Amino acid sequence: MHYVSAKDLTKSFGVKPLFQDLSFHISEGDKIALVARNGAGKSTLLKIVGEKEFPDSGNVWIHKDVDVAFFEQEPQLEEQSSILDNIFHHAHPTINAIKQYEAAVDSGDEAAIGQTLVQMDELGAWDFEAKVKQILGKLNIHQLQQQVSTLSGGQRKRVALARTLIDIGFEHKHVLLIMDEPTNHLDVEMVEWLEHYLNKENSTLFMVTHDRYFLDAVCTEVWELENGTLYIHKGDYANFLEKRAQREESEAASIDKARNLYRKELEWMRKQPKARTTKSKSRQDAFYEVEAKAKQQIQQQKLQLEAKMSRLGGKVAELKKVYKKFDDKIILDGFDYTFKKGDRIGIVGKNGAGKSTFINVLQGLEQPDSGKINIGDTVVFGNYSQTGLLVKEDMRVIEFVKNIAENFPLANGATLSASQFLNLFLFPPEQQYTYISKLSGGEKRRLHLLSILFRNPNFLILDEPTNDLDLPTLSVLENFLLEFGGCLIVISHDRYFMDRLVDHLFVFEGEGVIRDYPGNYSQYREWQKAQQAEAQAEKKEEKAVVAQQPEAAKAKKKLSYKEQREFEMLEKEIADLEKERATLYEKLNDSSLPYDQLQQVTVRIGEIGEAIDTKEMRWLELSESA
DSSP: OEEEEEEEEEEEETTEEEEEEEEEEEETTOEEEEEOOTTSSHHHHHHHHTTSSOOSEEEEEEOTTOEEEEEOSSOOOOTTSBHHHHHSOOOOHHHHHHHHHHHHHHHTOHHHHHHHHHHHHHHTOHHHHHHHHHHHHHTTOOOTTSBGGGSOHHHHHHHHHHHHHHHHHHSOSOEEEEEESTTTTOOHHHHHHHHHHHHHHTOEEEEEOOOHHHHHHHOSEEEEEETTEEEEEESOHHHHHHHHHHHHHHHHHHHHHHHHHHHHHHHHHHHOOSSOOHHHHHHHHHHHHHHHHHTOOOOOOOOOOOBOOOOOOSOOEEEEEEEEEETTEEEEEEEEEEEOTTOEEEEEEOTTSSHHHHHHHHHTSSOOSEEEEEEOTTOOEEEEOTTOOOSOTTSBHHHHHHTTOSEEEBTTSOEEEHHHHHHHTTOOGGGTTSBGGGSOHHHHHHHHHHHHHHTOOSEEEEESTTTTOOHHHHHHHHHHHHHOOSEEEEEOSOHHHHHHHOSEEEEEEETTEEEEESSOHHHHHHHHHHHHHHHHHHHHHHHHHHHOOOHHHHOOOOOOHHHHHHHHHHHHHHHHHHHHHHHHHHHTTOTTOOHHHHHHHHHHHHHHHHHHHHHHHHHHHHHTTO
16 A cells, blocks of 8 residues: 655755655555755655655645654654653553553662563563563663763664664554664664664665665665656665666766757757747747756766875884773773775774774874874874864855865876865855855765865774765765775774775774774674674583483472562563673773762672672572473
């Protein structure tokens, strides 16, 4: 059945239309990725379909039996409420029962836990609660009583994503899930789990994503919004690129034909007498259509650019026995590495493992505790960080770039002007005189990235460069970096981007351990999965040995209902305590943490260790009869 039907949608901001007269259908089971340049109207179209915004003209019809779940790029949460209240925001008996149960477990109130257990049984809420647990665990969401206003940007996105996924599990059978950049601020394991979850749930999807592996894993068609027109491509991202290239080739041929006709018709127009017949008036009208076609330009998104970098000498950068820690948190433990010209290194690891500290130490922005860092005299760092563009927003785009330099030197001795360089990075001439304050979030990130590259560094450090960038911009950036002859360090969760650009990885495993893995991101993930599978197989063997007990030992009294519940609760309580301890260990890495809070964290870690020991002993006792 049709979930959504849209007819003649038009939307403008100012005098420039984003799109005109768009018509389309979304049917049950469709999995659609929407692709376009930043500022072309992707998020706006999602909001119109999700009834968060309204078109200037046209209509959107949503089937009466369809519920819409919307995950926005900038999620709206209740700032003064807890994570728990934000996630379980439905006033429904099952949702309320799970919310009360989670609150009771979080508080450790045994009486409340007992009451909520009975309520959960009566409503048959355990299956849905198990799904909720999986979502919260996989998205690393704990401390459910924490106030949302205290969360980081990444934590907020994960809370909003959990709320959306729980909503679609709770809603009626027919749900349209609209998602705007769902993979931002998720690590690779979370992204892979989300791929599996969305496929398993058999959802109907309409989403924007820059993650091409995620797109291919989840979506079955690609909709391209280009110059206000919607093009629909069945199949994966590679098929979309092929079909788009064919369309552009056909359009280029059509434009060439129109230009030839235009030259002939222009000559006729110039000779046309003032007194026009009906026939000449018709030809005149046709002339203006031909003129518009002839003056079209195909935006070329490929970039072949060999920069004339500052020469890298024989000595690039050398780190010898470098140590760095914050309190008891070890970041670098005698790290040794000598960078060579052309090194392309990806950096991966969990949040808090020290990735950002490492690149700051390398650039001299932070000092190591000990060891030597020798940087070559010719090295020019270019550091693209997540802090974003720091500039007065009442400045025009072209002025901002010209303040860096007037020209960009090429290897063949020629130069590109600031305007030409902007054009290559998808800022056409008409947009170059736009004020920075008028740019979208993605366009500002693209301008920030461009400004780093325009300074012509020979040692590039890119920290999550793909967040909020559109796919055309990513293609431009990748082509630029493939031609880049200097050193490159990339911190990113974008598997496709990393696979294309890096030759080996620094894997931050924690406690100062940094593995130098010889391969790309996908190869490392396959190796890591193989290691995890091997470890799980060993655990199964150990359990099998324990299970081989005499029949007399097995014939023990079975657990009562109360003991069975206690046994199930202990597994959860131990897991929650371990997660809390892991979170507290991450806090110890925060150098800005006040001393009194540091003491509290240390004391709490000790308390958790004792509680885990006690609960594990009780779990072992009960497990003998389970």
